[in-house]
Amino acid sequence: MKKKYAWLLALSLVLSMFLAACSGGGDKETADDSKDTADKPKVEQTLHFINGDTIPSMDPGMVTDEYGIQFTAAIMEGLYRLDESGKPTDGIATKHEVSEDGKTWTFTLREDAKWENGDPVTANDFVFAWRRAVDPNQGSEYGPYMMGGVIKNATAVNKGEVPVDQLGVKADGDFKLVVELENATPYFESLTTFPTFFPLNEKFVTEKGDTYATSADTLLSNGPFKFSNWTSTAQQWELVKNPTYWDAKTVKLEKMTYVVVKEAQTAVDLYEKGEVDRAGLSSDLVDQYSTHDDYTVEPDNSVFYIKFNQTRNKALANTNVRNALARAFDKQALVDEILNNGSIVANGLVPKDFVPTPDGKDFREASGDLMKYDLDEAKKYWEKALAELGTDSVEIEFLGGDNEVSKMMNQYLANQWTTNLPGLKVTLKEVPFEQRLELDTAMDYDMQFAGWGPDFLDPYTFMNLWLTGGGNNQMGYSNPEYDKLINETATTLALDPEKRFDNFLKAEKILFKDAAIAPVYQRAGALLVSPKVQGVFTNQFGATYEYKWASVGAEE
Known part of the structure; x- marks a missing residue:
């Protein structure tokens, strides 16, 4: 539901396993069409993948x-x-x-x-x-x-x-x-x-x-x-x-x-040699391979954002600081130039094309854009924040992943913040995936790049992350009205879809009025996938892939 911390991925969107059911790649017909199919060469039912x-x-x-x-x-x-x-x-x-x-x-x-x-x-x-x-x-x-x-x-x-x-x-x-x-x-x-x-x-x-x-x-x-x-x-x-x-x-x-591979070029090299059956593409490789017969783009319901820990750095306890940071980086440039893989800008928490409201409208459309890139507004919030803090400079540590694309994104965000918000110093801390999980659990960070993939098909899988004291909050955020609205969706309003979704819509607005998090993008993946890979299902929530019905080659 992808699934906690699926959600702090080591930006494995580049290298991890994006694939829906693919077609093609069947065995060639033998010269004698009347030959019994049992005499055809048996396809070895083995697939080779990369893990981030x-x-x-x-x-x-x-x-x-x-x-x-x-x-x-x-x-x-x-x-x-x-x-x-x-x-x-x-x-x-x-x-x-x-x-x-x-x-x-x-x-x-x-x-x-x-x-x-x-x-x-x-x-x-x-x-x-x-x-x-x-x-x-x-x-x-x-x-x-x-x-x-x-x-x-x-x-x-x-x-x-x-x-x-x-x-x-x-x-x-x-x-x-x-x-x-x-x-x-x-x-x-x-x-x-x-x-x-x-x-x-x-x-x-x-x-x-x-x-x-x-x-x-x-x-x-x-x-x-x-x-x-x-x-x-x-x-x-x-x-x-x-x-x-x-x-x-x-x-x-x-x-x-x-096999564990963290670099996109290495993954593609393995794919070209026929040693793996799919490879994620980084932005610089997309243009090179976008016309390749095996190129595909897979959309995803995972949403990535910046978490602001309000307990470790007093500056981040200031709402105006968070509002400034959340608006001070160009998301469209990030998805176009750094990701370049079909990912789209996120201006809210619940993803696009995930769940409809009771009246049939997509939740994201009904809720609208709640946190957009707006440099003028960011600077206004920043000036208020510095005045409230009584300082002309702020230092913040940013926790991110250590793979190739993670590092590019970390540097991009740090540059955007320090360029657009005068007096801000951002220090990067880039660590392996497992260490980031540990630091998040211990709340031992200031800001971090994180994400969430749904665990079940309901807005609650995203909205309950930020309940006061919740096991996935781990950034000190608390708003009693938000808690009340979300808790009602799981109790008194559980069997009243219209009122339940109204609560979700109200709560999401509160989350971004408080600038609890800064949404960045909704993930997609650009990949090379061998046509011999068949029957792999991409789930809307939970485990990303289902392999029970997968096979190699066409079934004749």
């Missing part, structure tokens, strides 16, 4: 980043998974029933689902995993974020106010799961596709202890694929088909290989 960095975690209860979410979704399966149209389809659950008040969901589980070690996947595996995700002793960030206010008692459990066995989930036998919600939740079915809600084999997790999910040997798959080799520091790894998966007959791919 190492995988920080493979523990589904602990993952907070795009990579962890992507790979846990590949090797594991929850109650449902997303199909080609982005709708939940059968996973471990085959059906569910919902009570009239929308608060009790009863899932019927399939009896043929197994873990990689042969154990059956049962309702108790979900109970154990969900309790673990909100157990305060576990320290999960996504557990309380995804389940709080949704699963009954999740917040109270996480605060230590009630024991974990009071969480609103229980097993009714081995193959029936009963879930009680705090409030009716319109998007709950889509939530169950997300890694935080995946089951865990209690015996296996307990036996592995602190080593669980740190290597291929300490992971247990129940999904379409499994790791054949991987460690938490690996620069390359492989996923292979999981023969114990309940729907293994549908899975055509036998193997996917991955």
Whole structure:
């Protein structure tokens, strides 16, 4: 939902895995059209991909980043998974029933689902995993974020106010799961596709202890694929088909290989040599390859922005400082010249073409442009800010990624700010992806380049990020009116779409009146993709890609 911090990506938009279902690349016909298809050369079902960095975690209860979410979704399966149209389809659950008040969901589980070690996947595996995700002793960030206010008692459990066995989930036998919600939740079915809600084999997790999910040997798959080799520091790894998966007959791919590459030119060189099957393009490479037969542009629902930490640097606690910074850089030039990959300017938080309002209008259109590049306004805010601070100079550290495009963007933004706002000094701090996650969690930064990809198909996946004290806020922002409006969308207005969306629209305006964040762009990706790659679905939320139905070459 891409998914927390998918969202602080190491600008892997350049190198990570953008691809929708691609066509073409079938086997050539043999000279004898009457020859039996069984005699045709067998296509090796192996694909080779690039990853923008190492995988920080493979523990589904602990993952907070795009990579962890992507790979846990590949090797594991929850109650449902997303199909080609982005709708939940059968996973471990085959059906569910919902009570009239929308608060009790009863899932019927399939009896043929197994873990990689042969154990059956049962309702108790979900109970154990969900309790673990909100157990305060576990320290999960996504557990309380995804389940709080949704699963009954999740917040109270996480605060230590009630024991974990009071969480609103229980097993009714081995193959029936009963879930009680705090409030009716319109998007709950889509939530169950997300890694935080995946089951865990209690015996296996307990036996592995602190080593669980740190290597291929300490992971247990129940999904379409499994790791054949991987460690938490690996620069390359492989996923292979999981023969114990309940729907293994549908899975055509036998193997996917991955190698960590951070430079776009290196990725393209590997692609040209036929060593990888897709490569992200940096802006300087787009013009060179835009006429290439394998060139494609993939839109995305991820939105990138500047986070302002109001607790570490007193200047950023000043609303006028934030308003000035948010308006003082040319976004159109950034997407045109630095990205040059189809990304578009963002002047709000909820992305374009993500969800419609109840009257059918796109949310972004209904809300409008709330934070545009406006140098004149930026300078006015800056003059007010300096007067309020009683100074003629301000120093701010800017945290960003360390890959090729990240560095170009960091330097561009720093130059725009220092040029357009007299007296401002910006110091760059460029670090690897995993370190940025750690610094964000510790709130050890002034400003940082961050982003968010939706975890479910609802504005709440973006809007709840900035609730006071929220697990993803981590910048000290707080507005009681904002909190009230957003909390109502998940409680008293849950079953009233018109009033619920009205609250979302009002809250987004408050967010940018406060200049809590500075929106930059909505991501897209320019890539070279081999025509032999087929059946890879790009999800609107959650894991970026779905590989269950992927294959190599055309099916004859």
